[in-house]
Amino acid sequence: MSAELVQFLLAGITLGAIYALVALGFAIIYNASHVINFAQGEFVMIGGMAATAFVDSGLPLPLAAAAAVAAATLVGLALEKLAVEPARNASVVTLIIITIGASILLRGLASLVWDKKIHSLPAFTGDKPIAIGGATLLPQTLWVLGATVVAVAALWWFFNRTLTGKAILAVSHNHLAARLMGISVRRVLMVSFGLSAALGALAGILIAPISFTSWDIGVMLGLKGFAAAILGGLGSGPGAIAGGLALGLIEALGAGYLSSAYKDVFAFVIILGALVFLPNGLAGRRAAERV
Amino acid sequence: MFFRTLLAMGTLALASLVQAQEPIRIGAFLSVTGPAAFLGDPEQKTLELYVEKINAAGGVLGRKLQLYSYDSAGDAEKARAYVKRLIEQDKVDVLVGGSTTGETMAAVPLVEAAQVPFISLAGAVVIIEPVKKWVFKTPHTDRMACEKIFDDMRARGATKVALISGAGGFDRSMRAECLKVASAHGVQIVADESYGAGDTDMTAQLTKIKNTPGVQAVLNCGFGQGPAIVTKNYRQLGIQAPFYQSHGVASKQYVKLSGDAAEGVRLPAAALLIAETLPASDKQKKVVVDYKREYESRFKSEVSTFGGHAYDGLMLAVDAIKRAGGTDRAKMRDALESTKGYMGTAGVVNMSAKDHMGLDLSAFRMLEVKKGDWALVQ
Amino acid sequence: MSRKGFAVLALVVALLPLALTNNYTYEVAIVVGLNAIVCVGLNLLIGYAGQISLGHAGFFGLGAYGSAILAARYGWPPFAALASAVAGVSFIAWVIGKPVLRLKGHYLAMATLGLGIIVAVVLATEDQITGGPDGMAVPPLGVASFVLQGEKLWYWIVGAVLLATVWLALNIIDSPHGRAWRALHGSEVAAGAIGIDPARHKLTAFVLSAASAALAGALTAHYSGFITPAKASFLHSIELVTMVVFGGMASTFGAVVGAAILTTLPQLLTALKEYEMVTLGAVMMLTMIFMPQGLVPTLEKALAAARRKPE
Numbered sequence: 001m002s003a004e005l006v007q008f009l010l011a012g013i014t015l016g017a018i019y020a021l022v023a024l025g026f027a028i029i030y031n032a033s034h035v036i037n038f039a040q041g042e043f044v045m046i047g048g049m050a051a052t053a054f055v056d057s058g059l060p061l062p063l064a065a066a067a068a069v070a071a072a073t074l075v076g077l078a079l080e081k082l083a084v085e086p087a088r089n090a091s092v093v094t095l096i097i098i099t100i101g102a103s104i105l106l107r108g109l110a111s112l113v114w115d116k117k118i119h120s121l122p123a124f125t126g127d128k129p130i131a132i133g134g135a136t137l138l139p140q141t142l143w144v145l146g147a148t149v150v151a152v153a154a155l156w157w158f159f160n161r162t163l164t165g166k167a168i169l170a171v172s173h174n175h176l177a178a179r180l181m182g183i184s185v186r187r188v189l190m191v192s193f194g195l196s197a198a199l200g201a202l203a204g205i206l207i208a209p210i211s212f213t214s215w216d217i218g219v220m221l222g223l224k225g226f227a228a229a230i231l232g233g234l235g236s237g238p239g240a241i242a243g244g245l246a247l248g249l250i251e252a253l254g255a256g257y258l259s260s261a262y263k264d265v266f267a268f269v270i271i272l273g274a275l276v277f278l279p280n281g282l283a284g285r286r287a288a289e290r291v
Numbered sequence: 292m293f294f295r296t297l298l299a300m301g302t303l304a305l306a307s308l309v310q311a312q313e314p315i316r317i318g319a320f321l322s323v324t325g326p327a328a329f330l331g332d333p334e335q336k337t338l339e340l341y342v343e344k345i346n347a348a349g350g351v352l353g354r355k356l357q358l359y360s361y362d363s364a365g366d367a368e369k370a371r372a373y374v375k376r377l378i379e380q381d382k383v384d385v386l387v388g389g390s391t392t393g394e395t396m397a398a399v400p401l402v403e404a405a406q407v408p409f410i411s412l413a414g415a416v417v418i419i420e421p422v423k424k425w426v427f428k429t430p431h432t433d434r435m436a437c438e439k440i441f442d443d444m445r446a447r448g449a450t451k452v453a454l455i456s457g458a459g460g461f462d463r464s465m466r467a468e469c470l471k472v473a474s475a476h477g478v479q480i481v482a483d484e485s486y487g488a489g490d491t492d493m494t495a496q497l498t499k500i501k502n503t504p505g506v507q508a509v510l511n512c513g514f515g516q517g518p519a520i521v522t523k524n525y526r527q528l529g530i531q532a533p534f535y536q537s538h539g540v541a542s543k544q545y546v547k548l549s550g551d552a553a554e555g556v557r558l559p560a561a562a563l564l565i566a567e568t569l570p571a572s573d574k575q576k577k578v579v580v581d582y583k584r585e586y587e588s589r590f591k592s593e594v595s596t597f598g599g600h601a602y603d604g605l606m607l608a609v610d611a612i613k614r615a616g617g618t619d620r621a622k623m624r625d626a627l628e629s630t631k632g633y634m635g636t637a638g639v640v641n642m643s644a645k646d647h648m649g650l651d652l653s654a655f656r657m658l659e660v661k662k663g664d665w666a667l668v669q
Numbered sequence: 670m671s672r673k674g675f676a677v678l679a680l681v682v683a684l685l686p687l688a689l690t691n692n693y694t695y696e697v698a699i700v701v702g703l704n705a706i707v708c709v710g711l712n713l714l715i716g717y718a719g720q721i722s723l724g725h726a727g728f729f730g731l732g733a734y735g736s737a738i739l740a741a742r743y744g745w746p747p748f749a750a751l752a753s754a755v756a757g758v759s760f761i762a763w764v765i766g767k768p769v770l771r772l773k774g775h776y777l778a779m780a781t782l783g784l785g786i787i788v789a790v791v792l793a794t795e796d797q798i799t800g801g802p803d804g805m806a807v808p809p810l811g812v813a814s815f816v817l818q819g820e821k822l823w824y825w826i827v828g829a830v831l832l833a834t835v836w837l838a839l840n841i842i843d844s845p846h847g848r849a850w851r852a853l854h855g856s857e858v859a860a861g862a863i864g865i866d867p868a869r870h871k872l873t874a875f876v877l878s879a880a881s882a883a884l885a886g887a888l889t890a891h892y893s894g895f896i897t898p899a900k901a902s903f904l905h906s907i908e909l910v911t912m913v914v915f916g917g918m919a920s921t922f923g924a925v926v927g928a929a930i931l932t933t934l935p936q937l938l939t940a941l942k943e944y945e946m947v948t949l950g951a952v953m954m955l956t957m958i959f960m961p962q963g964l965v966p967t968l969e970k971a972l973a974a975a976r977r978k979p980e
Contacts, residue, residue, distance in 0.1 A: 275776055485794075
């Protein structure tokens with residue numbers, strides 16, 4: 001393998017891990033509520049911005065990160081309680097507009113609470129590049145990858161080994177049946193919004209040392225995360241991860257070997273192709289429509 | 292009878308007093324939000340700060356300044372609507388604004404038709420070339436930046452150059468200008484890469500540049516967080532060729548974000564960035580130090596050259612109003628066009644009928660990042 | 670209702686100039702009209718046929734740039750450029766609509782979003798032809814030395830095109846096509862079972878909505894004399910969908926009202942300065958939470974209920 005290819009793959013995996021974390025957030029909320037939360041990218045922004053603000057005010061990094069995740073989780077819970085729950089029976093498009101309204105609101109609030117400047121976090125363990133097969137990567141990239149793996153493992157454990165997690169899965173399969181089994185759908189919704197907000201915030205904190213953070217980074221990351229979630233198949237956890245990594249690799253290899261100006265176009269052309277030929281995503285299942 | 296005459300005279304005097312008190316209306320449309328917010332935000336703050344200061348000192352020709360400012364959010368369509376609003380509804384005397392070239396160019400047909408003097412704060416050369424009767428601008432053009440950079444590269448013996456550009460208007464316009472003037476300045480563009488808005492990793496593009504044979508220097512046309520990420524990736528990949536940024540990142544923020552990776556990076560910028568370290572003999576020192584102190588003490592944040600463009604725009608307008616003896620639009624325009632030797636944050640401005648910017652290459656200083664701060668390249 | 674509604678709309682268009690005091694207010698009215706043209710078309714797709722599109726700004730941009738490039742770079746007469754651009758975009762919509770409309774719900778949302786982004790990236794990157802992100806100048810509409818310029822003239826042009834679009838939309842909704850759409854919206858499988866061809870009817874709605882977006886795009890370009898790729902961006906797509914949903918899905922007049930309110934709102938909110946975004950987001954959320962059907966259908970229902978009470 002040439003050093004060039006290794007470098008492209010490393011770039012792709014770094015991008016992909018971030019997209020995967022954002023896509024997982026989409027998948028969790030979609031599973032529990034069948035809502036596509038277009039404010040998902042704003043959780044990433046809140047995570048990064050809150051963490052930098054806490055660090056600037058003197059908190060040590062680990063504490064600042066924990067506080068930022070907690071802050072984003074609260075925002076996620078509030079979003080569910082105040083905006084999504086009252087409109088639970090509205091149509092898909094109405095819910096999309098509500099979450100888009102929420103993302104505009106959150107972006108506006110962030111520019112007021114913090115500012116419109118670009119901020120950075122210090123790298124967790126230094127800036128010295130590590131050489132691998134003629135290519136290089138930053139220690140922070142290892143943090144991103146490691147944290148993604150840990151988060152995915154924790155999620156798997158949560159959904160398969162805890163009662164709350166199983167309850168969420170039950171609700172995602174059938175709301176009514178789950179309710180008959182005594183599961184509180186309302187609580188499940190709250191948990192899933194809190195969880196995906198926390199995941200988004202984690203992504204925001206992890207990338208802040210690499211690609212910085214500002215009040216408006218949520219738009220593009222949310223968009224790419226949505227694309228990754230769709231590519232993987234909506235509502236599928238492993239699909240979201242596969243979709244995220246695939247999208248990151250397509251972008252990096254497209255930029256490296258074809259044209260960097262058109263790398264996003266390649267990504268979307270491939271997604272379009274995948275949708276047309278695999279209408280339910282990489283890992284999606286075919287659902288029959290009830291008449 | 293006498294009493295009535297007195298009353299009439301009093302009313303007359305009062306009326307002319309009101310006439311004299313009629314404020315001078317300054318119209319602004321800036322990208323205070325949106326992708327170019329880092330331009331519009333300091334511009335807006337600067338205008339507010341100096342309108343307030345000028346009014347506190349008694350205004351201009353005994354009249355107060357009144358600022359009408361709208362957020363066009365980097366959107367040309369919005370800019371158009373606000374320019375109409377400023378001209379038709381707010382009836383402004385002069386326009387200062389247009390943070391981006393797109394917003395400026397959308398406004399040009401309107402100000403030409405309405406015949407209102409307009410001082411743009413955007414960079415591209417199309418704004419003043421060809422010359423438009425009512426349109427002026429304060430920042431250096433992107434073409435000047437390309438020329439300054441290419442000259443510096445050649446002086447260091449580098450003639451084979453790689454470009455890496457963002458997807459924004461500033462980025463694409465500067466890239467196009469650099470491609471145009473490269474051969475005239477004795478350099479050859481051997482690689483031409485791009486990255487998108489909101490991209491978080493540019494190692495793929497830079498790896499391609501690294502593996503392009505013969506690259507002797509690299510230039511990044513861009514603004515915002517993109518260039519800081521490119522800088523970090525550049526060092527990560529260990530590319531040895533000299534690295535140049537554009538005047539689009541001329542703020543302390545860029546150095547802070549890039550950290551150690553920014554060491555040795557060069558860029559052309561106005562003297563504002565090195566205000567305090569300028570020699571006392573430098574004629575520009577007073578104006579840039581004053582502006583920097585005012586801005587930083589008021590807003591508790593680092594000054595950028597973008598806010599400086601707004602400062603120059605407002606001061607050029609005020610200067611023209613003074614010389615025109617009022618706000619007659621044609622007289623203001625003529626006064627603007629005959630601006631000579633005005634010392635601003637961007638440099639000395641000498642306008643003419645052929646040049647509605649009035650800056651030359653000497654207004655640009657070549658700076659290098661040394662120990663986390665800007666230093667003048669001798 | 671629809672005939673009465675059309676008469677009211679015509680009256681509003683005819684009488685509005687009495688309230689328009691200067692070129693700026695005319696400008697706002699014209700932009701409202703142009704947005705309303707897109708929304709009435711988009712509503713056929715979203716409101717009636719029940720298909721989401723998050724990429725209609727792409728069609729708007731293609732119409733605008735198609736007409737602008739043909740007129741400015743190739744010297745076509747502007748009217749011919751405009752007509753060809755609209756026809757060309759309709760053809761493109763027809764070609765890509767076939768495979769894309771097989772997708773449902775969020776997958777369709779993603780596909781249309783992707784198409785919109787592809788258009789926006791191409792327009793911003795091919796700067797030799799399109800002028801890049803800074804945009805390009807567009808020649809005015811006209812024949813020989815007679816050019817259509819000035820806000821007052823354009824007000825009547827846009828008003829007439831809007832009324833024609835609304836009239837066409839109302840007629841299509843009352844036609845077998847319209848009934849088929851409503852059946853599809855309820856259940857595609859059920860509609861198929863009673864002999865309605867879902868693919869054909871969805872495609873018609875898609876092409877019509879793309880054509881109206883392209884027409885409004887081309888008119889915008891020639892009216893304002895300048896166009897940037899921002900008009901083809903994802904954010905503009907979202908704006909358009911928001912107008913449709915805000916005003917009321919499956920209500921042609923709702924689409925017009927939605928366009929009118931959401932176009933003028935930011936102009937009214939300028940006094941709020943830095944609180945503008947927060948307010949806009951809050952208004953969007955509150956309206957959709959408390960009126961999930963949208964403004965016009967909710968008010969219609971309330972009105973009908975109020976009327977019924979006395980009896």
